[in-house]
Amino acid sequence: MKKKPHFSVIVACYNEEKIIERCIKSILNQDFSDFELVLINDGSTDNTKQILDKYKQNKKIVIIHKSTNEDKPKRINEAVAASKGRIIAVTDADSIVPKNWLSSFKKEFEKYSEAAAIGGVYESAEQDAVSLAGNMFERIFMDTGLIPNLLPGANSAYKKQDFIESGGYPLRKWGADAMIDLNMRKTGKKIRISRNIKVKTGYPKTVKASLKRKFVWGGGLASILDGTKFRLNFLLRPAYYTVLCFICIATIFSYFVNQFAFLISLILFLTILLLPSLALSVLSIFWILKEKKYAYSKALPLMLFLPTVQEFSYFIGFLYVMSGGKLENAWRQKK
Structure with a gap:
């Protein structure tokens, strides 16, 4: 019987032709080799499908193509269901993970064996002033506890059984990342945030784009308040x-x-x-x-x-x- 991988890395993609390859290459460059990479294409209308298919011969990679476009949480849950790893690591298509990403998660789970999930922090993949300002603001406020330290959607790892027991990602347009964190805490599962596990991810490059993102994030917070314990x-x-x-x-x-x-x-x-x-x-x-x-x-x-x-x-x-x-x-x- 083929040995199951230690990690299943999940990346959901929708129209990511410009950035998906840098993400895939960073994952394949890990210093810990016991993993599979599950790429799920959510009905992309650009060249994402063709780019993913270039990796079909790689035995580490599982590619799932969907003909229709749905919500990201649904696609992540489907990828988890198709995965074989004991631990699920999730990142985004616009992210770049460091070489020690999976080995760092492994060390954290070994050190904190009671943890059901471990999250890291973000760095900006871009070096323009607007992107850096957005990332720096988040890091400062998270370090001081002024905004919640929740599992980040592009830099988290879950014990698969705990992920399933918590119901996986809630099927909602916004706030799914926050809700799975809150759902796990409600059921008594332990969560740890490590500032040593860093992933570079995309931030808006213009003031206008950053304002739009903040607008929808604020709306996302409002959308989860009905099921959230007051914090x-x-x-x-x-x-x-x-x-x-x-x-x-x-x-x-x-x-x-x-x-x-x-x-x-x-x-x-x-x-x-x-x-x-x-x-x-x-x-x-x-x-x-x-x-x-x-x-x-x-x-x-x-x-x-x-x-x-x-x-x-x-x-x-x-x-x-x-x-x-x-x-x-x-x-x-x-x-």
Whole structure:
């Protein structure tokens, strides 16, 4: 009987002709060889199918083509069902994994044997200022616990049995990554986030694209709240902008009522608006020095304003879905 692989690496693809090969090559370049790679093509309309078929002769690779386009969570679950590994490692088609990616997961599972799932962190695959600023902001806030440390969709590994017992990826357009984390925790399964396991993944290269991504992420948060145990850091960003909006309205109103009240309101508004940006800029410098990520220095000027604008877009997306708005399918969102 053929020995089952230790890992099954899952990559779901939809119209990824420009980037899928760099992902495949990085996975095949692992220093730990006991794995299979399951590539599932979700009805791509570009040349993704032809690119995947170039790897049909590789015995490590299982290729699944689907004729129709569905949701990404469904395709990942189907790939898991077809997999043979004891541990499921998931990454995205726009990601580049390091050579020690699987061996690092293996060491973490051996060290923390009670863990049902282990996640890592992201680095930006691109080196432009907007991409680096987006990644640096996330890393700083995750390191400080101001935003939730959940299993990242493009850098996570699960014990297959625990993945199945938790119901796999919830079949939803947005928030599936967060929901599988929360579902596992609800059933008492242990999850660990390791900052030593890093994957380079795609970030929006333009301000407009970054605002669109934040909008849908905010909407994604709103879409999972009904089934989520309350956690303060889930609502920290919406709460901040709610307070800021109320103070802004009060400032405008006070302008027509009382000059002194207007001055106090204006000072309060500017303090709440600008102080976090200044603090974040200082934290960014310390983070660059601590992580020795000197290439991120080019993003420092953007840290004065871009995160504030991005998080406001996140807040608007949150309000949009909370008020009944619907988000486009996650597969359709382009960076």
